Amino acid sequence: MTELDRAFHLARTLRMIVVMLCRGAALVFAxxxxxTLTLGFYWYIQRRPLYRAGMMPASEAYEWIQLGLxxxxxxxxxxxxxxxxxxxxVPAPRAVCLRCGYSTTKLTKPVCPECGAPVPIESTGDAGPRREAPH
Ligand SMILES: [Zn+2]
Structure with a gap:
């Protein structure tokens, strides 16, 4: 496992956590x-005779729909x-030289052209497919 692989793994895990937190909060809102919509519906059913008889304005009869939505x-x-x-x-980690930060995504040799530090040859490959979002 290279440094970059570890960084991608960490980013994927962090993204998964953020997604789960978002969906958990979404469930609470839902x-x-x-x-609100269910209770409002029953509330309205019980008071429908009032509404039919013109004793309740439409704005009051249906405000539970707006509140629920x-x-x-x-x-x-x-x-x-x-x-x-x-x-x-959680931005995707970029392939960079660990010594000077020079981008190593398009290198063909395992040496940093900026500072001459050795660059892991795995991290010089295309990092594209690993940028996929978690499911
Ligand atoms: Zn460098």
């Missing part, structure tokens, strides 16, 4: 939103954007 929305956003948030919070 629970709050869905329970407002509570649900952050959960949906968090669930959809969790991978993007994880990528933004």
């Amino acid at each position: 629970y709050r939103g869905l329970s 407002e509570r649900l929305a952050p959960g949906v956003l968090l669930a959809l954007l969790s991978t993007l948030i994880a990528r933004w919070l």
